[in-house]
Amino acid sequence: MIQSSIGSSLWKHLYITKQDWNSTDILQDWNISCGYFVSSLLKQFNLSPASYANTKSLYQALLDYGWKEVHRGGKTENIPLGSLIIWGEKQGTEKKDIYGNTISGHIHIGFYIGGDQAVSNMSDGFRDDNQPPKTPALHHYTYNDTRTITSIITFNFTMTLAEQFSQKSPTMLVNKQLEIPLISQFQEDLEKLGLRTEEELTWALGASEGLKYGRMCGPICIAMAGKYFKQDHEDILSVFYETKDKNYIKTINNQDIDYHYWNAKAGWYYDGLIKKAEEAYGLQGHSGYINPQEESFMANTKDLLAQCIDNQKILICSVYPEFFTDKRGGHLVIVRGYNWNGIQEELFFNDPLTPIIDGIKKPRAISLSQFLQSRNGQYIVLNK
Numbered sequence: 001m002i003q004s005s006i007g008s009s010l011w012k013h014l015y016i017t018k019q020d021w022n023s024t025d026i027l028q029d030w031n032i033s034c035g036y037f038v039s040s041l042l043k044q045f046n047l048s049p050a051s052y053a054n055t056k057s058l059y060q061a062l063l064d065y066g067w068k069e070v071h072r073g074g075k076t077e078n079i080p081l082g083s084l085i086i087w088g089e090k091q092g093t094e095k096k097d098i099y100g101n102t103i104s105g106h107i108h109i110g111f112y113i114g115g116d117q118a119v120s121n122m123s124d125g126f127r128d129d130n131q132p133p134k135t136p137a138l139h140h141y142t143y144n145d146t147r148t149i150t151s152i153i154t155f156n157f158t159m160t161l162a163e164q165f166s167q168k169s170p171t172m173l174v175n176k177q178l179e180i181p182l183i184s185q186f187q188e189d190l191e192k193l194g195l196r197t198e199e200e201l202t203w204a205l206g207a208s209e210g211l212k213y214g215r216m217c218g219p220i221c222i223a224m225a226g227k228y229f230k231q232d233h234e235d236i237l238s239v240f241y242e243t244k245d246k247n248y249i250k251t252i253n254n255q256d257i258d259y260h261y262w263n264a265k266a267g268w269y270y271d272g273l274i275k276k277a278e279e280a281y282g283l284q285g286h287s288g289y290i291n292p293q294e295e296s297f298m299a300n301t302k303d304l305l306a307q308c309i310d311n312q313k314i315l316i317c318s319v320y321p322e323f324f325t326d327k328r329g330g331h332l333v334i335v336r337g338y339n340w341n342g343i344q345e346e347l348f349f350n351d352p353l354t355p356i357i358d359g360i361k362k363p364r365a366i367s368l369s370q371f372l373q374s375r376n377g378q379y380i381v382l383n384k
Helices: 034-044 053-066 161-166 185-195 196-204 217-230 236-240 270-281 298-310 368-374
Strands: 015-017 023-025 084-087 108-114 117-122 137-142 149-154 246-250 255-261 284-287 316-321 330-339 345-350 366-367 373-381
Touching: 034 053, 034 284, 053 084, 053 149, 084 345, 137 217, 149 161, 185 298, 217 270, 217 316, 217 330, 270 284, 270 373, 284 345, 298 316, 298 330, 298 368, 345 368, 366 368, 368 373
Parallel strands: none
Antiparallel strands: 015 023, 084 108, 084 149, 108 117, 117 137, 246 255, 284 373, 316 330, 316 373, 330 345, 345 366
16 A cells, blocks of 8 residues: 555645635645655554644654654664654755744654665655655655654554553554354355254254254354364264263362253253364363453453464353343354454454355454443353
8 A cells, every 4th residue: 555655646735724714735735744644544554543744743643552663773674664764854944834833843754665665755856756746755765865764663563462452552453353264053054064954953953942043153153163273174963963962071179070061941061062172173172251240350351352362262252142231141152353443442253143145144343342241251262
């Protein structure tokens, strides 16, 4: 996108209306539009809190937003691609604001794109392209040693989710998601997994009578986890068929405990699902609970979320279907990602109840607050 902006006149003007109701171009026909150009591109990816016409204001805002100084030691190979270069005041020039007042210390800002090249808004003096003046240009990153670099800043694109949560002013994670395949619990998808008749659906997955595809979210989540780690999946029918009549022994504190996979009233037990994930796909897992009534519920949930996403683990949570805010639990979904856009915290998840529309099904998104209001605190974590 940076290189595609070269030669564009999109950032030449920005008009405001003053108290006398006259409109004024505060960018002065490109003359001081470098900050507006840079911040407008960054804002599209939520790497800047806003678009700025004032370059000094932009620079300070980016530092507050999580951008860090680059210590390059005079070497271009130490400058990360996409970093921002800030050049000092240009000697022998004088800028004025829209009221005619002299602007002291007009700095310049642009993108570093590798080698010895940068892209910033400029006239035709040092351009290395054939594009028109007063537009973003490709040029030497030091203006052929005629302009001093006062600062280079970069954004840590590899920052973990846990590190993001610890920041005072968290920045957006761009598509911080796990690529977990989405499987629907509706028949069009299930037929591909070897379930062909209503009797098979009811018996193998525990669908309740009168609710054709009920109580199947657990097995479907296990199938998604298996496909994520193995990039294929076993026939669900062979994995879960007749499981309801089986039980197994789990040792706790040196005592053997008899566990069942499934209960006609409650559906699939968490320990039963974890056992099937181990048997079918060789996965390791554990279940847990975070009390929604405790003040630390949100913080502990975000810690769990960060741990799973940063370490590529499957997190299965119990929520109420369709996320009614006055009810908790009853349905299982897989959390696949998290996003902070500067205004709202958003969660990405795979929902077995996702409908198939024209053969297409898509991961869903919801605000973190709405997700937490519908979550009962129980969860399963699976890992290879």
